[in-house]
Amino acid sequence: MKNGLEDVIAAETQLSDVDGEAGRLIIRGVSLDHLVADGTYEGVAALLLDGLMEKSFDEAELGDWLAQARTRIFGHIKAADAALLALPPVDAMRALIARLPDGEDFDTALSLLAAPAVFLPAILRKQRGKRPIAPDASLSQAADILRMLTGKLPTREQTSALDTYLVTISDHGLNASTFASRVIASTQAGLTSSVLAAVSALKGPLHGGAPGPVLDMLDAIGTAENAYSWLGEALDRGERLMGFGHRIYRVRDPRADALKGALKPLISTGQVNSARSALAEAVEVAALAILKARKPNRPLDVNVEFYTALLLEALGFPREAFTGVFAIGRTVGWLAHAREQALDGRLIRPRSVYIGPLPAAA
Template identity: 65%
Template sequence: MSGLDDVIAAETALSEVDGINGRLVICGHRLDALAGRTAYEGVLALLFADLCRGDEGAIGQKLSQARGRAFAELAYLDDALLDLSVTEGLRALMARLPDGEDSAVALLLTAAPAVFVPALIRRKAGLDAVAPQSGLSHAADMLAMLTGATPSPASISALDTYLVTVSDHGLNASTFAARVVASTRAGYTSAVLAALGALKGPLHGGAPGPVLDMLDAVGQPDLAQVWLSTALARGDRLMGFGHRIYRVRDPRADALKAALHRLGAAGGMNADRLALAEAVEREALSLLHRAKPDRRLETNVEFFTALLLEALGFPREAFTGVFAAGRVGGWIAHAHEQVDKGRLIRPQSLYVGPKAA
């Protein structure tokens, strides 16, 4: 089966993924003009322009109120949910939220992962959940709910960069799932739950956690070449390299690498850890280009995602949930676009089974 490669299944004004030239455009703005320059609320104002009219400040105020409503749902966070993975716990809590196709539902769904993921992390560690604080930005509040402390401006900027960078990325598997469900008029919550289900799969959710496992195994920069060449000789995949769409370097990798350097300059990133990662990246790219010259296997978003989220204090088992906290804006925007301008998605299939007698 083709996996629908190169099949155009929707028209969208939300994002353009140019895999040939390594370019990502969100609502008419190149990623490098957004990442590190605007808060998550700013990109939501673009994605939600036809859904929640208002500028960055207005969206931020409404999102803050929605975080407060989401926190009330943690009364249902019991031991049975804590036995689940962070992703499964997030999905279960999200399933309790009201469904609908209005801006209030959209904002609550957008706010909820930023509340639920830190709470799940803390409760799994035996700590109390931290309530959101009005007046904080979305990224600042998410970090405060994770750590229980006031986050540094550099940390807030780094998380904002991440959330903006992953906010939307064309018709990927989870976004397509959201659009299919939205096309049935099931509601935005149902669409987001479908997207979360798709994101849970390892072929879409990616491998930012295993990137850290690889760095831990390498240990130090001067061992990178030997470790990586041995892994390639075994036929192992090098985590954080290659992408199904991009034939050149993933532009999101550059945005996150720049964020890491800014975080490091402010003292929020372990310099040795960053040096190790950059040594691994250099050696991996060199080895991959020699071993597979017919394929363009460049650094993808997962490589520096792992370093950034680790530096901000998120455990690797929660990385998928943090990704959902950023991508949920795109999911909802696509669901709204499908409801507003699309129709029921109902493709045809080609029967290749046995002939009837």
């Protein structure tokens, strides 16, 4: 028995490969660095879903259908009453997703790809007393998300940055939420059920809830001069440094470099607070030096959460919404895994080892 199913192979997949020793992520045969070079959300979605649905399509066709799906989905926002809006954003988003039909077809998949992209900006606006903004079918998914969030057309750099984020986190092996999606799909419950299970797993702080605390850490450090002392004192207290270390990667998380690269155009064009970016650079340098000195036998490097926090903050998302934004990008991976499991797998039913008391002899 391996606690946490460590190193247990539970599925064969053609969707993604995470090489923790080499620091490499491959999605459907394409390395992450090539995907993010000029990639879009629509492109990676077409790549991941290729051959898994009942119809074939290319990136442009998927983009058109997805834009239409966003428009259809917007009507569900009317169900966001006061009780729902009192919930955290990811919980409110999950509640609206639960209204969608639970099918296995391509139309269901399109609705589920569109739903978090439409619901999260609308929920955030309504929670702040603002009117939700209807989707614009002429825009890409990334551009429309930002427009529905802020009420303004995003810049080219902002759209590209969000596209990079959505591509980067689209799929990542058999993580907790993806495994949850496959377990539900193995029962033939439907794609909506698979996505709801995955969102429920994602919201746990040990999976998708860590980017926000990266900003809390930066706020507490305050200035670059405080970085070494603050980080050292945090380690003395036995605290984890948010944004560093990963269960799989033994070297630097390749997604961190992709997101750091996506921030550069925003920094160079003055769309990111320069003091914030300088502080983050100083904290990264200080943290890596301290971790190397104090934990020389543990491979602790920057992970995806560190630059996710900085990028999403720069794009205008509040930190309490970061898990919901993650769900926008990862839903396509959940759907692809659910379809792969439904088409080629069987009911997932592992065994347990009983360690409780035995009945007394007769």
